[in-house]
Amino acid sequence: MTWFFDNIDMIRELFVRHAWISVVSTVIGFVIALPVGWYANEHPRLRGVAVAIVGVLYTIPSIALFVLLPGILGTGFLSVINVIIALSIYAAAVMVRSAADGFGSVSPAVLDAASAAGYSRPQRVFRVELPLAGPVLLAGIRVVSVSTVSMLSVATLIGVSNLGSLFTDGFRRDFQTEIVVGILGIVVLALVLDALLVLAGRLLMPWTRGQKTVSRLRPLDDSVSKAVQAP
Amino acid sequence: MSVVSDTVDWLTDSINHSGTDGIPNRLVEHLGYTAETIAIAGIIAIPIGLWIGHTGRFRGAAVALTGALRALPTLGLLTALALIVGIGLTAPLIALVLLAVPPLLAGAYAGVESVDRQTIDAARAMGMTELQILRKVEIPLALPIIVGGVRSGVLQVVATATVAAYVGLGGLGRYLIDGQAVSDYAQMAGGSVLVVLVALVLDGIFATLQRLATGRRPQKQTSPA
Numbered sequence: 452m453t454w455f456f457d458n459i460d461m462i463r464e465l466f467v468r469h470a471w472i473s474v475v476s477t478v479i480g481f482v483i484a485l486p487v488g489w490y491a492n493e494h495p496r497l498r499g500v501a502v503a504i505v506g507v508l509y510t511i512p513s514i515a516l517f518v519l520l521p522g523i524l525g526t527g528f529l530s531v532i533n534v535i536i537a538l539s540i541y542a543a544a545v546m547v548r549s550a551a552d553g554f555g556s557v558s559p560a561v562l563d564a565a566s567a568a569g570y571s572r573p574q575r576v577f578r579v580e581l582p583l584a585g586p587v588l589l590a591g592i593r594v595v596s597v598s599t600v601s602m603l604s605v606a607t608l609i610g611v612s613n614l615g616s617l618f619t620d621g622f623r624r625d626f627q628t629e630i631v632v633g634i635l636g637i638v639v640l641a642l643v644l645d646a647l648l649v650l651a652g653r654l655l656m657p658w659t660r661g662q663k664t665v666s667r668l669r670p671l672d673d674s675v676s677k678a679v680q681a682p
Numbered sequence: 683m684s685v686v687s688d689t690v691d692w693l694t695d696s697i698n699h700s701g702t703d704g705i706p707n708r709l710v711e712h713l714g715y716t717a718e719t720i721a722i723a724g725i726i727a728i729p730i731g732l733w734i735g736h737t738g739r740f741r742g743a744a745v746a747l748t749g750a751l752r753a754l755p756t757l758g759l760l761t762a763l764a765l766i767v768g769i770g771l772t773a774p775l776i777a778l779v780l781l782a783v784p785p786l787l788a789g790a791y792a793g794v795e796s797v798d799r800q801t802i803d804a805a806r807a808m809g810m811t812e813l814q815i816l817r818k819v820e821i822p823l824a825l826p827i828i829v830g831g832v833r834s835g836v837l838q839v840v841a842t843a844t845v846a847a848y849v850g851l852g853g854l855g856r857y858l859i860d861g862q863a864v865s866d867y868a869q870m871a872g873g874s875v876l877v878v879l880v881a882l883v884l885d886g887i888f889a890t891l892q893r894l895a896t897g898r899r900p901q902k903q904t905s906p907a
Binding site: 506510525597601626633634637 | 752757848881
C-alpha cells in the first residue's frame with residue numbers, strides 16, 4: 452500500500468498511457484472493420500474469404516506480431532506505432548466477423564420496407580442497417596476492448612512501456628505488490644472502458660434500454676470462440 | 683531488405699540447427715509444453731464442461747469464470763506465479779494450464795448445449811441412461827465445438843508459452859527474449875516467424891480435425907416450417 456502511494460504518479464502515467472494506446476487501437480480496428488464487415492455481409496462469397504483471412508490474422512500470437520511489424524514496416528523497434536498497428540489488426544480481426552454478423556442480423560423485410568419508404572441506398576445503410584446492427588456491434592467492440600487492454604501488456608517485453616511494465620519491473624525486483632497493482636490496474640481499466648462502451652450504447656441506442664438483450668459475458672464467449680474457430 | 687535477409691540468415695545458419703539452443707530442440711520443447719498443458723487442462727476442463735452442458739448446472743459460474751480468466755493479463759499471471767512458486771518450469775506450466783482451461787471448458791459446455799433438445803428427449807424416450815445420452819448422443823454431436831474449444835486453447839497456449847520464456851520457460855520464446863536482451867533483431871524475428879508457423883500449422887491441423895468431427899454427423903434435416 453505504501454508502495455502504491457509512493458509511486459502513484461508513475462502508476463497514473465502508465466495507466467493513462469495504457470488507456471490511450473488501447474482506446475486508439477480499438478477505435479482504429481472498429482473503423483476499419485465496419486465497412487469490411489458490411490461489404491462481406493453484402494457479398495456472401497467474399498464473406499468466406501474475409502472470415503478466413505481474419506481467422507489467420509487472429510491465429511498469429513501477439514508477441515510475434517509485435518516483434519515482426521517493425522521489420523516489415525521499417526518503423527523504429529521501440530515505437531509505439533508498431534504496437535498500435537498490431538493491436539488494431541487484432542481488433543479489426545475480431546470486429547470484422549462481429550460486423551458481418553451484425554449487418555447480417557438485420558431482417559431483409561426491414562430493408563425492403565426502408566427502400567419502399569424511399570430511403571436511398573446510403574440513407575438505408577446509415578439510418579437503418581447501422582442502428583439495427585448496433586447491439587451486435589456493441590457486443591463485438593466490448594470483446595475487443597477487453598482483449599486489447601489485456602494484450603497490450605505483452606508489448607512490455609519488446610520495450611514499449613505500459614501497465615505491463617509493472618509486471619516486468621516487479622518480477623526483476625522480486626516484488627509481488629507491483630505485479631498485483633499492475634493486474635488490478637489492467638482489470639480496472641478494462642472495466643472502465645467496458646462501462647463507457649455500455650453507456651455509449653445506451654445513449655446511441657436508446658431503444659435497447661429496457662430490454663436485456665446483450666448480456667455481459669455471453670457475447671464475449673460467442674464472438675471470441677467464433678473468431679478463433681474461423682475455418 | 684537487410685532485416686529480411688538477416689532473419690533468413692539466422693533461420694538457415696547451421697549453428698542454430700543443433701544443441702539445446704537449436705531450432706529443433708526449441709521447437710520440440712514448445713510443442714511438448716503445448717501438448718502437456720492441453721492434456722492436463724483437458725482432463726480438468728472437459729469432464730466438467732460436459733457435466734455443465736448436460737445438467738445445465740453452474741452454467742452462470744462457468745461463463746463468469748471463463749470471462750474473468752480471459753481478461754486476466756497473461757504476463758501478469760506469469761510473473762506473479764513465478765514469484766510465488768519460484769523460478770522453474772512449474773510456475774509457467776501452472777499459468778499455461780489456467781489459461782487453457784477457459785476455452786476447453788467453454789467448448790465442452792457450449793458443444794453439449796448446442797445439441798437439439800428434441801434429439802436428447804428422443805434418446806431419453808428410447809430408454810437411454812443419462813450416461814448413454816452423454817456418450818452416444820451429446821458428445822458425438824458436440825464434437826466439432828469441443829474440438830473448436832481445444833483449437834482455441836492450443837493457440838492460446840502456443841502464444842502464452844512464447845511469452846513465458848520471460849519467466850524462464852524454454853521453447854521458441856527463448857529466441858524472442860534472449861534476442862531482445864542482446865538486441866539481436868534477426869534472432870527475435872526468426873523466433874517470431876517460427877512461432878507464427880507453429881500456430882498456423884496447429885490451427886490448420888485442428889481445422890481439419892474439426893471438419894472431420896463435423897463430417898461424422900448426419901446432414902441436418904431442414905424441416906419445412
